[in-house]
Amino acid sequence: MILYSPPPALVALVQSSVKPVDLHNARLIGDKVITQENLRDYLTFIASDALQGRDTPSQGLDVAAQFIAFHLKRFGVKPGGDDGTYFQKIPMVKTGFDEAKSSLSLGEAPVRFGEGFAIDRGQGSATGELVVIASELGTTDVTGKVVLLGVQASDAASSQALAAGAVAVLRSSTNQTWWRRQAVQTNRRAFWRMERTPTPEPPAAAPVVTLSPEASAQFLESAGKSVAVSVVAKIERIYTQNVVGIVEGVDQKLKSEYVAIGAHYDHVGTGGRGTDTIFNGADDDGSGTVAILSIAEAAAKARSKRSLLFVWHTGEEKGMQGSGYFVDKPTVPLAQITAQLNIDMIGRSKPAGDTKPSNRDLSGPDAIYVIGTTMMSTELGKLILSTNANYLKLNYDPKYDAPDDPNRFFYRSDHYSYAKKGIPVCFWFDGVHEDYHQVGDEVSKIDFAKMEKITRTVFLTAINIANLTERPKVDKPLNR
Incomplete structure (x- = not known):
């Protein structure tokens, strides 16, 4: 044809x-x-x-x-x-966190992401002696330390601790329902958006994480021990x-x-x-x-x-x-x-x-x-x-x-x-x-x-x- x-x-x-x-x-x-x-x-x-x-x-x-x-x-x-x-x-x-590469340990004991800690913010790693702050920072010297904030601490306490020289901040919790929501929301807080211009790599920033109620109780009794924390940000396209x-x-x-x-x-x-x-x-x-x-x-x-x-x-x-x-x-x-x-x-x-x-x-x-x-x-x-x-x-x-x-x-x-x-x-x-x-x-x-x-x-x-x-x-x- x-x-x-x-x-x-x-x-x-x-x-x-x-x-x-x-x-x-x-x-x-x-x-x-x-x-x-x-x-x-x-x-x-x-x-x-x-x-x-x-x-x-x-x-x-x-x-x-x-x-x-x-x-x-x-x-x-x-x-x-x-x-x-x-x-x-x-x-x-989408800019979020790499859950598999982010880590937390108390001494030699690792704490699992999603079970013991969730990420608030940061990009980088830090190791230091654990200092427990119940509510307000006051005159406590936190230079080079990892600070654990009690549940009575204000929302501004994390930034205050970092400004005072802390290398990382851990936030404690006692409410299991709130904690589970926090853990689930870690990467949901990151959202997809149009990339109109190239997105820069996340800048280095001190890690800030939230502990589960069980981990909070353990860390509150561990002042003076060595804590290592690493938060790894990631960009997805x-x-x-x-x-x-x-x-x-x-x-x-x-x-x-x-x-x-x-x-x-x-x-x-x-x-x-x-x-x-x-x-x-x-x-x-x-x-x-x-x-x-x-x-x-x-x-x-x-x-x-x-x-x-x-x-x-x-x-x-x-x-x-x-x-x-x-x-x-x-x-x-x-x-x-x-x-x-x-x-x-x-x-x-x-x-x-x-x-x-x-x-x-x-x-x-x-x-x-x-x-x-x-x-x-x-x-x-x-x-x-x-x-x-x-x-x-x-x-x-x-x-x-x-x-x-x-x-x-x-x-x-x-x-x-x-x-x-x-x-x-x-x-x-x-x-x-x-x-x-x-x-x-x-x-x-x-x-x-x-x-x-x-x-x-x-x-x-x-x-x-x-x-x-x-x-x-x-x-x-x-x-x-």
Whole structure:
């Protein structure tokens, strides 16, 4: 079989003859593609236990990224990440402690990490005679000594002892529950963050550790003995990723501009108490993740004048790290992004008769909070409202659509990273509920009928913006 490959000039000619979709046909495509069944299928995987809560970074998050990329390729959505892929790689770094190499001994007897001591801070080794300080340092000479502080010592006593010449500090404890928490938290205090600039090696610093109640009792009776302590810091590095796809516009002049549509596909991982320890994040933000996946599928069949840029942001739960990285190192020219539409939690509804205080501000089955319509662009705000009014007529609740909202929701999700760069934005949000950041945020509690309506409406909103003759003007200063 001889495969025919058309010349580039012919391909360009055919593409230039494609007309942008009108709103009527966009509705037909959206209603066919964006369905409760598809949303449920996608979300059942994204919010499954197999993905272990999609923490940033984690294997579960990486699997979610591959899942999204697989479907984008299936839909015919172009890669918009690095090097012709769907992934924008983001370097992450964590500075913690090497538990295996850190050590403590009393005389010749070693004390095991996690059983007898936990690390507070430091980098380096020290050996010295043990001096016990019950509460305040006073006039005790601690030069060249290892100081053991009693439980009555103030928080400032460690720094005071080191300033007075101590080579290391041991803190004692008597509460077993508190101690176990301290031991477990030693490396959890270290967290992954974006490595924007090279992280320097940890500087040398005197070791400070906390003893278990059993070790505290032993050391308190060992004044004058030799103590050796070593704290070894370590730097770990890994990559995570945003997922980026592009549906090219068909207008030869406007296709270089983009309407961005985003959601965060990460959640908070594991750690819940009881038998269920996985924070599945079905609503937060599994709902937004699969909503824009369905919008991408519909957009690939309903081409608009401008291009549509889809970004699944990582690390929103860690301080909007993925969206912050994208706007600082965009894979398309940032000045060419005309608007950003963010979906973060659209899957829950307040049941009729629900009087729980934790669900007080949860929106109903036909309602959703829209945030940003009044904040930056009058023109964009009017278009967002009119699209809804002319289609499914959802109750667009403006309760949080104000810079003086005490919850500051406008400033708490990924759209704000774009807003700070002068890009007009809008944010769809169902409201805080009883399962917000809880293990109960499960697929079984999602209102897929509501999700379907909101997703279809956001799709048409994006098409309307993408087909504008002129990009929406920013005519209001951004309040920060």
